[in-house]
Amino acid sequence: MKGSPIKPSERIIMLDVIRGFALFGILLVNMPAFHSPNFINQLYSVDVPYEGLDAVVYAFLQLFVQVKFFTIFSFLFGVGFYLFMKRAEAKGLRMKSLFFRRASILLIIGLLHLIFLWFGDILHLYAVGGFLLVAFYNRMPKTLIKWAFSLLAIYLALLSMTFFIPVDMMDELGLGNADDVLPTYIYMYESAPYLEWLSYRIKVEVIPILINIPFTLIPVFAFFLFGLYAGKKGIFEGSAYAPFIKKVQIVTGTLSIPFVICLFLLLQGLWDVGVYKSAATDLFKNLSGFSLCFFYMATLTRLLQLDAWKKRLSWLQFVGRMALTNYLAQTVICFTLFNIFNLYNHVSLSLGTAIAIVIFIAQAAWSKAWFNSFQFGPMEWLWRTFTYGHISPLRRQSKAS
Numbered sequence: 001m002k003g004s005p006i007k008p009s010e011r012i013i014m015l016d017v018i019r020g021f022a023l024f025g026i027l028l029v030n031m032p033a034f035h036s037p038n039f040i041n042q043l044y045s046v047d048v049p050y051e052g053l054d055a056v057v058y059a060f061l062q063l064f065v066q067v068k069f070f071t072i073f074s075f076l077f078g079v080g081f082y083l084f085m086k087r088a089e090a091k092g093l094r095m096k097s098l099f100f101r102r103a104s105i106l107l108i109i110g111l112l113h114l115i116f117l118w119f120g121d122i123l124h125l126y127a128v129g130g131f132l133l134v135a136f137y138n139r140m141p142k143t144l145i146k147w148a149f150s151l152l153a154i155y156l157a158l159l160s161m162t163f164f165i166p167v168d169m170m171d172e173l174g175l176g177n178a179d180d181v182l183p184t185y186i187y188m189y190e191s192a193p194y195l196e197w198l199s200y201r202i203k204v205e206v207i208p209i210l211i212n213i214p215f216t217l218i219p220v221f222a223f224f225l226f227g228l229y230a231g232k233k234g235i236f237e238g239s240a241y242a243p244f245i246k247k248v249q250i251v252t253g254t255l256s257i258p259f260v261i262c263l264f265l266l267l268q269g270l271w272d273v274g275v276y277k278s279a280a281t282d283l284f285k286n287l288s289g290f291s292l293c294f295f296y297m298a299t300l301t302r303l304l305q306l307d308a309w310k311k312r313l314s315w316l317q318f319v320g321r322m323a324l325t326n327y328l329a330q331t332v333i334c335f336t337l338f339n340i341f342n343l344y345n346h347v348s349l350s351l352g353t354a355i356a357i358v359i360f361i362a363q364a365a366w367s368k369a370w371f372n373s374f375q376f377g378p379m380e381w382l383w384r385t386f387t388y389g390h391i392s393p394l395r396r397q398s399k400a401s
Contacts, residue, residue, distance in 0.1 A: 012083075013314075014236050014304050018297055019076050019323050020316030024360050025069030027330050028061060030120050031356040034334035035347040039119055039205060040185050044178035045278035054349040061353070062267055063260055067289025070122060072297060074220045077126055078133070078227020079236065085137050086231075096134055102387040103130035109328075109383070116198065118331045119205035122220075123324075128213060129221045136225060141232050148225035152290065155218040159286060162279035189344045219286070223293070242305065249298035252291045259288035318367035319360075322377025326363050333359055372396075 032038045041048055050058045081099070088095035110123030136144060181204075188200045209216075235241045263284040265271035273280045303309040319326055337355070338344045347355070370377065374394050376384065381394050 012236050013317050014301060015076060015079060016317040016320035017304060017313050018072065018300050019320030020318070020364075021296070021300060021313075021320075022069045022072040022076065023319055023323050023326055024316075025065055026073065026327065027356045027360055028065050028353060029069060030330070031334070031352045032061075032349060033120055034331075035338045035343065035352045035355075036345055036349075037182060037185050037189070040178055040182055044181075046178045050349060057350045057353050059264070059267060062285065063263060063288070064292065067285050068292045068296060071219065071223050071289060071293035073122070074126070074129075074223035075227040075230070075293070075297065077130070078224040078229075079231040080227075081130065081133055081224070082137075082228050082231025096137075098387065099134060100131065102383070103127045105383055105386045106130065109324075109379075113328060113331065114209065115202065115206055117335055119201065119209060123327075125213065125217055125220055129217055129224055132221065133224050133228065136228060141229050144225045144229040144232070148222045148229070151218050151222035151225070155222070156283065156286065158215070158218075159279070159283050163276055186345050189339060190342065219290075236301070239305065242302075245298050245301050248294055249302060252294040252298065256288055256291040256295055259284055259291060263288055315364055315368060318371050319364050321371065322367055322380055324383065325377035325379040326367065328379060329363065330359065 040046070048058075084102070085095045085099060088098050104127070106123055107127035110121050110125070110127055114121035114124055136147070139147075184200075185204070188197045192200065230236065233241070235245070262271070263281065266273070266277060266281045266284060271280075300313070304313060338347065367377075373396060374381075375396055376392075376394060381392065385391050
């Protein structure tokens, strides 16, 4: 028996809105790396001396955007995984083999994206995590929560290990001086021919990223499990969990306050931890990221239960319905803009953020227009076609037909 893609009428609109919101945050996070040598700056813990408006934008991104949105996407992947498996099971399909095929296709897309265009690809990581997630489909919700919190605890413990390294050893363990590699890195992105740039990227970016998958997968997989838990409990279906969502909003919002304050003090140099500044910043960036992720989702969910806000936020659903297409399109647009038109390393942080906002608004308008004529985004349609093994109608059927 052949499967079929999820019909538009089967979708949970709330999830599409949250996914669209997350896609905007992802673009804001990624934009500095599209137009500047952010990869090297982060790798070598370089403090870029932002001033004026750039300093304000940097603080905002670090406090309220970084780490807050890939976690939302990861959570939604877990929810989507559950819905996919449940619907496949209800139709009598071989749900595990079907999902393995789906994840394999995502892995291919992600690796192509990672290798040939963008070091910040998250799709390959989601695919690898997806293979592992199948083993948790039949687990009890309580078990999923225990695993999720345990993985986050392990991840935070690994981040905190730096604090146990003696001060006099910190310099010896460093990667070296960023100034030694920065000129070559900038040249590759500014002027090098594509094949030379690609060869350099594979050595400097792609291979280290692939080697680091076991570590970077930990928080991603934890949020997969949180999402799977939410799917099993039906938290986004109906209003039965409204009190629970309100409690999550209050608890995570309250928890976020001290984490954000500590991060702010570190970023502004008001809390001096010496050579451990980078490690402390990473720790509180992740702590605030995890808590604000839930706060953002709970807040959006509660707002979407109000008719006025549902109308105001409904435009995000179209971006969210074709999140894969829009995510990949962001790379293509930014690669073209900054690399082909030679704007790389010539755009300020504030201007780059403004460009991100313009790009997202354009994507929102295009997505809405697209769904006037089509049922699925172009990449979503291809993904579904290869997953189910047959071509589904892309165009909407007219009312007359």
